[in-house]
Amino acid sequence: MDVLNNLALGLATATEPINLLLCLAGVFLGTAVGVLPGIGPLAAIAMLLPVTFHLPPEAALVMLAGVYYGNEYGGSIASILLNIPGSPSASITCLDGYPMARAGRAGVALFMTAIASFAGGILGIGIMASLSPALAAFALLFGPAEYFAIMLLGLISAAAVSSTGAVRGAMMVFLGVLLGTVGLDITSGQTRFTGGSLDLRDGIDIGIVAMGLFGVSEVISSMRDPAGMVLRGRFRLADMLPTGPEARASAGPIARGSLLGAVLGTLPGTGQTVSSFMAYALEKKISPNRSKFGTGAIEGVVAPESANNAAAQTSFIPSLTLGIPGSPTMALMLGAMMIHGITPGPRIIDEHPQLFWGLVVSFLIGNLFLLILNIPLIGLWVRLLKVPGEFLYPATVAIICIGAYSINLSLFDVWSVLVFGLVGYALRLWRFEPAPLLIGFVLGPMMEEYFRRTMLLSRGDAMVFIERPGAATILLACLLLFAASVLPFSRIAASARRALLQAR
Amino acid sequence: MHSRALIAQAGNLAVLCVGAAFVLGAATGLDLGTPRRLGPGAFPLMAGICVIALALCSILIDLRRAQAPARADAMAVLAVAGAMAGFALLSPLAGVLPATFWAALAASLAARRPGWLWRLILACVLTGLAWLLFIRLLQVPFIAFRGL
Numbered sequence: 022m023d024v025l026n027n028l029a030l031g032l033a034t035a036t037e038p039i040n041l042l043l044c045l046a047g048v049f050l051g052t053a054v055g056v057l058p059g060i061g062p063l064a065a066i067a068m069l070l071p072v073t074f075h076l077p078p079e080a081a082l083v084m085l086a087g088v089y090y091g092n093e094y095g096g097s098i099a100s101i102l103l104n105i106p107g108s109p110s111a112s113i114t115c116l117d118g119y120p121m122a123r124a125g126r127a128g129v130a131l132f133m134t135a136i137a138s139f140a141g142g143i144l145g146i147g148i149m150a151s152l153s154p155a156l157a158a159f160a161l162l163f164g165p166a167e168y169f170a171i172m173l174l175g176l177i178s179a180a181a182v183s184s185t186g187a188v189r190g191a192m193m194v195f196l197g198v199l200l201g202t203v204g205l206d207i208t209s210g211q212t213r214f215t216g217g218s219l220d221l222r223d224g225i226d227i228g229i230v231a232m233g234l235f236g237v238s239e240v241i242s243s244m245r246d247p248a249g250m251v252l253r254g255r256f257r258l259a260d261m262l263p264t265g266p267e268a269r270a271s272a273g274p275i276a277r278g279s280l281l282g283a284v285l286g287t288l289p290g291t292g293q294t295v296s297s298f299m300a301y302a303l304e305k306k307i308s309p310n311r312s313k314f315g316t317g318a319i320e321g322v323v324a325p326e327s328a329n330n331a332a333a334q335t336s337f338i339p340s341l342t343l344g345i346p347g348s349p350t351m352a353l354m355l356g357a358m359m360i361h362g363i364t365p366g367p368r369i370i371d372e373h374p375q376l377f378w379g380l381v382v383s384f385l386i387g388n389l390f391l392l393i394l395n396i397p398l399i400g401l402w403v404r405l406l407k408v409p410g411e412f413l414y415p416a417t418v419a420i421i422c423i424g425a426y427s428i429n430l431s432l433f434d435v436w437s438v439l440v441f442g443l444v445g446y447a448l449r450l451w452r453f454e455p456a457p458l459l460i461g462f463v464l465g466p467m468m469e470e471y472f473r474r475t476m477l478l479s480r481g482d483a484m485v486f487i488e489r490p491g492a493a494t495i496l497l498a499c500l501l502l503f504a505a506s507v508l509p510f511s512r513i514a515a516s517a518r519r520a521l522l523q524a525r
Numbered sequence: 526m527h528s529r530a531l532i533a534q535a536g537n538l539a540v541l542c543v544g545a546a547f548v549l550g551a552a553t554g555l556d557l558g559t560p561r562r563l564g565p566g567a568f569p570l571m572a573g574i575c576v577i578a579l580a581l582c583s584i585l586i587d588l589r590r591a592q593a594p595a596r597a598d599a600m601a602v603l604a605v606a607g608a609m610a611g612f613a614l615l616s617p618l619a620g621v622l623p624a625t626f627w628a629a630l631a632a633s634l635a636a637r638r639p640g641w642l643w644r645l646i647l648a649c650v651l652t653g654l655a656w657l658l659f660i661r662l663l664q665v666p667f668i669a670f671r672g673l
Contacts, residue, residue: 186586188579188582188583188586189583191575191579192537192540192576192579192580192583195544195572195575195576195579196540196543196544196576198572198575199543199544199547199569199572199573199576202547202568202569202572206565208565209556209564209565211555211556211565213550213551213555213565213566213569214547214550214569237605237609240601240605240632241598241601241602241605242598242601244601244604244605244632244635244636245598245600245601245635245636245637410636411633411636411637411638411643412647414632414635414636415608415628415629415630415632415633415636415647415648415651416629416647416651418605418608418609418628418629418632419608419625419628419629419632419651419652419655420655421609422608422609422612422613422624422625422628423621423625423655423659423667426612426616426621426667427659427665427667430666430667432613432616432617435609435612435613435616436609436610436613438609439605439606439609439610439613442605442609443602443606446597446602447536447539448536449595450536450594450595450596450597451535451536451537451594452536452592452594452595453536465572469568472563472568473563473567473568476560476561476562476563477561477562477563480561481559481560481561481562482560483560
């Protein structure tokens with residue numbers, strides 16, 4: 022009954038004309054920003070922050086939140102159409118979304134992404150509305166050892182999904198972890214592996230790695246490809262609808278991905294990226310179509326998309342109820358709240374119910390807007406693929422150059438994107454996948470922080486990872502997942518069956 | 526035969542060398558600390574050892590089923606590298622918009638379609654769109670034309 026009253030309060034707040042308008046503006050802007058490489062939600066929210074000073078706090082947060090989760094959808098568009106992930110969590114969508122686009126099924130990929138994102142968002146909102154205090158308490162149970170373990174699980178998942186084999190995938194993951202150590206060590210203040218360069222002092226920007234490894238290398242690979250993309254004559258509504266078997270095959274992955282994302286989203290910092298990779302890894306393990314993953318399987322698109330959108334909603338739980346921002350973007354949103362005199366923390370639901378429940382209902386409305394806005398635009402995005410390659414790829418190169426330069430107004434970043442692009446192309450030639458490298462790069466620094474914190478708290482006793490049941494369970498899952506990916510269980514089982522038959 | 530096997534393993538060997546470089550850099554140039562207070566070199570050392578171990582495993586696996594790398598497209602590499610390098614060099618000299626023009630023009634040189642007119646028109650259109658989107662709409666503080 023309480024939840025219903027709260028939702029009614031939230032509905033009254035969220036449906037005020039100003040809040041509706043700002044929600045629409047936020048999701049539209051977030052989607053647009055997500056498509057452009059180099060301009061992430063952090064830049065968009067930072068630019069909008071001064072505008073929000075003059076707005077009521079609910080309106081300010083509704084708009085900024087719209088930018089945040091709208092950006093997830095925009096990042097998926099770039100992943101599917103251009104193989105350039107707009108965010109780390111969208112990089113897994115490249116694996117199957119881009120092959121679908123190349124096979125002339127970009128409309129289906131974008132449509133199902135919209136549906137999966139909506140479904141994931143709704144489940145995340147439902148969980149947020151009903152279980153916020155419980156999930157906040159759950160997040161508090163996680164100590165540094167558990168955070169380290171869950172991130173390691175995310176890395177192993179990324180290795181396990183690699184179509185070139187778990188060993189090569191793991192190699193890329195740890196190479197990404199190494200790249201993430203370049204720059205300033207927060208704990209000691211010492212610079213690492215910078216070669217004395219001031220430009221590398223702050224480390225390598227994630228946008229640079231993504232644009233180089235995915236964008237530039239893809240342009241080099243495809244720009245003179247005589248096969249090109251398969252383009253149908255006219256794009257019709259039917260071209261974006263999945264087939265019956267595809268629709269049926271998507272239901273399970275969407276449900277599982279949404280649940281996984283909703284739970285993992287409550288862990289600050291890890292939620293979206295880890296959940297999208299784990300959702301993909303899970304589906305790849307259990308799907309009857311697992312051989313199609315990496316070549317355009319619809320399950321490989323909908324699972325991570327539902328997971329990262331569910332996580333995008335529930336990532337507000339630790340931020341609002343515990344005051345723990347999981348990312349720089351979330352930190353900026355909390356800053357916006359504090360500017361309006363609202364202190365995030367355990368009492369926010371009681372002290373500012375209008376804000377909290379208004380935000381929850383606005384997420385629902387925002388996800389509806391995303392669906393309504395983006396489905397009609399699918400035809401427009403797909404028509405982008407009709408642009409001949411000789412026009413599209415130079416445009417992509419120009420956008421990447423400007424996008425890279427716009428991050429810090431530093432030409433060092435442009436050179437870095439070029440270097441990563443050439444490295445990414447070389448990785449492709451030797452059949453290495455770049456997606457695991459990206460996740461290693463993102464999670465590596467956080468893993469290091471939690472690992473060092475764990476060792477400090479345990480006074481140097483590494484057995485703490487076994488003694489804490491949560492960490493031990495997750496580490497065991499890591500081991501089993503890696504073993505399942507590396508060892509040829511089907512061949513071992515077949516040999517065992519043959520031996521048994523011979524023994525009889 | 527040996528050179529072909531070496532080329533096939535070049536990727537694994539390159540990753541091995543990168544891992545070794547990080548291990549060497551961490552062990553010799555950074556403080557490893559103590560088990561309780563790990564230094565800045567400890568984590569890169571551990572990650573580097575993992576990379577070396579995995580690279581060795583990959584080399585062993587690939588010894589049985591070595592596959593030559595795919596053929597590189599030199600024209601595409603040169604066009605994209607020239608475009609991006611030109612952008613980086615021209616921006617401080619002439620401004621972002623001339624650099625964008627160069628980037629679009631140079632990248633289009635890789636296309637199989639002949640002709641210069643379409644390339645010049647494409648570069649002009651993309652430069653105009655870049656001005657509209659980044660400078661006008663997003664208000665990114667670029668210098669459009671240096672000296673103006």
